[in-house]
Amino acid sequence: MATRRIAAQEKSLLNKDDHTVARPSASGQKSNTSPAVPLAVIVKLLAFTFAMIVLPIGSYFVSVDNLFKGNSTYAGALAAVMANAVLIGYIIVAMAEDQSDETDSSPPSADGSAAAAIKEGKKDR
Amino acid sequence: MAESELSPKFAPFIGMAGIASAMIFGSIGAAYGTAKSGIGIAGVATFRPDLIMKCLIPVIMSGIIAVYSLVISVLIAQDLAPPSTGKHYSLFTGFMHLACGLSVGLTGLAAGYCIGIVGDKGVRAYMLQSRIFVGMVLILIFGEVLGLYGLIVALILNTKSKG
Numbered sequence: 001m002a003t004r005r006i007a008a009q010e011k012s013l014l015n016k017d018d019h020t021v022a023r024p025s026a027s028g029q030k031s032n033t034s035p036a037v038p039l040a041v042i043v044k045l046l047a048f049t050f051a052m053i054v055l056p057i058g059s060y061f062v063s064v065d066n067l068f069k070g071n072s073t074y075a076g077a078l079a080a081v082m083a084n085a086v087l088i089g090y091i092i093v094a095m096a097e098d099q100s101d102e103t104d105s106s107p108p109s110a111d112g113s114a115a116a117a118i119k120e121g122k123k124d125r
Numbered sequence: 126m127a128e129s130e131l132s133p134k135f136a137p138f139i140g141m142a143g144i145a146s147a148m149i150f151g152s153i154g155a156a157y158g159t160a161k162s163g164i165g166i167a168g169v170a171t172f173r174p175d176l177i178m179k180c181l182i183p184v185i186m187s188g189i190i191a192v193y194s195l196v197i198s199v200l201i202a203q204d205l206a207p208p209s210t211g212k213h214y215s216l217f218t219g220f221m222h223l224a225c226g227l228s229v230g231l232t233g234l235a236a237g238y239c240i241g242i243v244g245d246k247g248v249r250a251y252m253l254q255s256r257i258f259v260g261m262v263l264i265l266i267f268g269e270v271l272g273l274y275g276l277i278v279a280l281i282l283n284t285k286s287k288g
């Protein structure tokens with residue numbers, strides 16, 4: 001069932017692509033290149049990138065002398081734990097965002113066929 | 126550094142090889158995982174841009190593989206000292222650092238390879254069937270745990286140099 005739905009969606013997307021490709025050359029319409037991703041998502045991704053770079057190795061260097069008194073094994077283990085904590089936090093945020101998408105997109109149901117298809121896909125889950 | 130039978134001149138070479146192999150092999154694994162799952166994400170995002178956030182999980186996991194290698198490299202590098210300080214760097218320590226580096230590097234390579242393939246196929250399957258998400262994350266975690274085992278072995282090995 002899922003395969004059938006996706007095939008239909010794929011075709012409609014391809015059709016839409018053909019229209020948008022054909023139109024700008026004819027009517028001189030400007031292509032919209034503004035980012036489709038909301039600012040909150042970009043901030044979230046940047047925060048996780050920063051945390052992934054800084055948090056494990058930073059926690060190692062902070063804790064090796066202050067917390068563990070030179071025992072570098074525990075500090076290394078703490079760095080690995082911090083890396084995994086970032087991963088778990090990312091998974092939780094991704095799941096939460098998915099659920100907020102679901103609640104956001106349910107009121108304006110007359111958005112279009114794409115939104116309906118996405119909602120159908122979420123209902124499938 | 127006084128040369129002796131237990132700490133010959135070439136012992137630091139072996140330890141440096143451990144640092145290099147940890148970082149090189151781990152980064153090869155992480156790069157493969159990132160690139161292969163990135164191909165899958167690019168394929169999925171053309172059809173379902175709303176799934177990008179959840180599909181990025183394999184990329185994060187590949188980053189963790191590189192962090193493991195980085196931690197072990199820093200750990201080994203702190204045990205090394207230039208000969209002018211008069212410390213002895215024994216051949217035992219050198220081989221042990223090589224074992225640390227190889228264990229975390231090659232398990233990182235294995236884990237990155239696993240994450241890459243599972244991430245690519247997994248996000249493509251997730252586009253078609255959303256129930257596969259939990260299974261995909263579970264498989265990714267089991268793949269990533271391989272690198273964690275290498276890290277644990279390397280950390281335990283590294284404690285033996287203090288004796």
